[in-house]
Amino acid sequence: MNDEITVLDFSQIKIGMEKKFRIVVTEYMLESFANLSGDYNPLHMNENYATNTSFRKRICHGMLLSSFLSRLVGMYLPGQNALYISQSLKFHSPCFVNDKITIIGKVVSKSESTHIITLKTIIVNESGNCLVDGEAKVLLRE
Amino acid sequence: MNDEITVLDFSQIKIGMEKKFRIVVTEYMLESFANLSGDYNPLHMNENYATNTSFRKRICHGMLLSSFLSRLVGMYLPGQNALYISQSLKFHSPCFVNDKITIIGKVVSKSESTHIITLKTIIVNESGNCLVDGEAKVLLRE
Numbered sequence: 001m002n003d004e005i006t007v008l009d010f011s012q013i014k015i016g017m018e019k020k021f022r023i024v025v026t027e028y029m030l031e032s033f034a035n036l037s038g039d040y041n042p043l044h045m046n047e048n049y050a051t052n053t054s055f056r057k058r059i060c061h062g063m064l065l066s067s068f069l070s071r072l073v074g075m076y077l078p079g080q081n082a083l084y085i086s087q088s089l090k091f092h093s094p095c096f097v098n099d100k101i102t103i104i105g106k107v108v109s110k111s112e113s114t115h116i117i118t119l120k121t122i123i124v125n126e127s128g129n130c131l132v133d134g135e136a137k138v139l140l141r142e
Numbered sequence: 143m144n145d146e147i148t149v150l151d152f153s154q155i156k157i158g159m160e161k162k163f164r165i166v167v168t169e170y171m172l173e174s175f176a177n178l179s180g181d182y183n184p185l186h187m188n189e190n191y192a193t194n195t196s197f198r199k200r201i202c203h204g205m206l207l208s209s210f211l212s213r214l215v216g217m218y219l220p221g222q223n224a225l226y227i228s229q230s231l232k233f234h235s236p237c238f239v240n241d242k243i244t245i246i247g248k249v250v251s252k253s254e255s256t257h258i259i260t261l262k263t264i265i266v267n268e269s270g271n272c273l274v275d276g277e278a279k280v281l282l283r284e
Contacts, residue, residue, distance in 0.1 A: 005182070005183070005184075029178060032174065032177075032178050033178060033209065033212075035174075036171060036174050036175060036178065036206075036209060037209035037210060037212045037213045038165075038210070038213040038217065039209075039212040039213040039215075039216040039217055040147070040216075040217065041147070041216035041217065041221075041222065041224065042147075042222065043216075043224075043225070044216070053283070061212050061216070062212070062226045062229075063205075063208060063209050063211065063212035063226075063229075064178075064209075064212075066205060066208065066229075067175065067178060067179035067181075067205050067206075067209065068179060068180070069205065070175075070179045070181040070203050070204070070205035070206075071179045071180040071181040073181075074181040074182075074183035074185075074186070074203070075180065075181055075182065075183065079183075080183060080184065082183065082185075083185070084204045084205075084233050085232070085233060086230070086231060086232045086233060087204075087205075087208075087230075087231045088228070088229075088230045088231070089228060089229045089230070089231070090227070090228045091226050091227060091228060141185075141195070
């Protein structure tokens with residue numbers, strides 16, 4: 001996937017610039033994330049347990065969804081020259097296995113003095129429900 | 143690893159309660175995270191590229207480090223009854239392959255009305271440098 005990477009420098013970043021991409025969340029992704037992070041909470045990993053919660057089925061780890069923001073920043077907006085400074089995350093609605101989600105980033109400000117850009121970040125499902133929103137700050141490396 | 147999970151209810155959470163654990167960051171983890179997230183930024187994945195940056199070698203994805211906060215919350219503090227509400231993340235210093243890092247969470251407040259607890263979250267390396275800090279809000283499910 002290296003050939004997909006965007007290479008924007010600070011001068012090319014415009015306020016209002018937007019990038020979005022879609023992902024289908026798979027059971028394999030939940031298992032990979034559990035193995036990587038060590039988070040085997042049964043709400044994410046145990047169908048029987050999850051059935052008896054208010055969610056009725058396993059929900060995706062919030063931090064797995066957030067990992068797609070790493071792709072947003074590191075691959076597309078701004079892509080290669082990115083250095084992640086900060087990210088805020090609010091987990092609003094559950095994401096289930098097989099949900100089709102859209103990851104969206106939009107440039108809301110840029111600082112000429114620091115070369116840090118601010119993105120509004122949102123992840124929504126097919127019904128248009130906001131799953132995760134927040135703000136990313138990214139330094140454009142020289 | 144399911145047998146390690148902590149099961150605390152809201153009444154058992156005390157302000158000042160702390161949990162920490164250690165991880166050795168491996169090249170395999172960077173590759174797994176890149177495959178899962180789709181973030182193949184060369185600063186993380188290409189040794190030749192990274193050598194020519196100010197970091198001199200590949201650095202770990204900030205969101206990979208943050209995935210260990212999912213484990214902190216979902217497995218240990220509070221563990222099974224956790225529902226992640228929000229997380230803030232500031233990426234302060236680089237983490238390199240083979241770094242031994244410590245993930246720390248400390249309860250700083252709890253709300254009797256909402257059953258939401260607030261954790262101060264920090265990830266440090268062996269030199270004591272703060273790599274990532276922030277704040278987590280977690281609902282204790284019934």
